[in-house]
Amino acid sequence: MKIYEIFDKENDISIGILLYYEKEKSFIIELQEYLDEWSAPLLLTNYVKRGILTIPRDVSLLWVKERIIPNSRQNIGDILTTHGLREYDEIKFLELSHGRCSQDSLYIKRIEKLPEYVLERQKKNLTNCTILDGTFLLCFFADDTIRKIDLRTLSYLPDVDAVIRNRTLFSSCQIGTGGYFITFNDSIDIPASELYEAGTFIPLRPHDFFLFAKNNLADTTECCEILECSRQNLSYMVKRGQLTPVKENVKGNLFSKGDVVRNMW
Template sequence: MRIFEIIDDEERLNVGTLLYYEKEKDFIIELAEGLDEWNAPLLFTKKVKEGALTIPRDLSKTWVRERVIPSGRQNIGSILSTHRLKEYDEMKLLELAQGRCSQDSLFINKLDSLPNYVLQRQKHNLNDVTVLEENSILCFFADGLVRKVPLETLKEIEKIESVLKNRPLFETCAIGVGGYYLTFNDSIDVSAQLLRKKGKPIPLDYRDFLSFVKRSIVDTTSSCSMLGCSRQNLSYLVGQGQLDPIKENVKGNLYAKKDIEKLRW
């Protein structure tokens, strides 16, 4: 993950933090505390009015794309060649221009670590998710909170009806980068904030626990497939302390799926 602060050059104001997950090529913008509809970027005014300072990945990507040369530009090949880029890369183009745009006075500056307000918010992000029977989702949050969320309570999410009517689509449910959201087929997202709001605290019963175990643990073969690596590579990650098996066996280990997903980020 790469981190950039977003600064208003004219107002000398810290507007927020841009997070870029390189492998997934996803963006998340965390707006600074105290920002209001008058000093927030125009694209995010509605979100700020609603009290939302964490910007979803689709809207965050839109902000980035408004500040870089579009991939369909007629002379894009010449532009990439001039900047010694082998292929179109939104983040590299954004960095080359320091995130500047003729429409406002914002620019970006690279950071080495996450600001404290971002770290505090991430405690409310998802740590893991799994689908249950009767179209419900079991959500584990970074601060230890556990919520059971019936899918029918998420009516404000566009296309959620499609998920309700399509069990194979429902089964694609996975945690998004940074735990900021869960996603179905990597295209229908539900924010961690909404899941916290809609979910109900539950005491885990045995069936839910078994369902969690069944869907959240992967073996060595599946782990290698997810990471696109060999068994030797996986063993190296374990040896280096970058991955901890849930259960070790001479024929292959078992791992938490969330730990494998995080290695992909």
């Protein structure tokens, strides 16, 4: 990850931080808390008005694109050659110009460490997320809390209704870059902050869940050892419904150890 501070030269203030995740080629902007609609970058004014200081990845990318040569430029090939670039790369062009633009007095400067206000906000970023039955999600956050979220409570957000109606789309849920959001089909994003506020707190730590998985899941080999049976016998028990795999795989299944032990009674 690369970190850049965004400065306003005219007003001599720091606007915020631009994060660039190199593997994903994704941008996130974190704005300073003291900004108002007059001191914030024009593109981001509406977010500041609503008290949103962590800017979504698509809008952060748009801010970057406003400050660099577009890839549709007619002579883009010559420009790439001049700068020794093999392909169009937003971050390379942004660094070449230091993020300067004729429309304002902003520029960027590379820094090594995240400021404290960004680190504090990132405590509400996601570390894990899994879908549950119905429209529920179980989300793990960086502040070591767990929250259960009903997506229906977030139906006011764009396209969330489409996720609720389509189970395949719902099942595509995964954590987005930096834990800043969850994404469905890498096209519909829900900010971690929205999930954090909408979720019902569960008085357990993520570590408790990991310990449960570690101590209460058994693979095929361990099941055979517990039941003192062969893999063939175990397969027969599964077919008869005596034992149901938690997760199936051609190389072997995972079972709840509690279910396995019950077959010893």
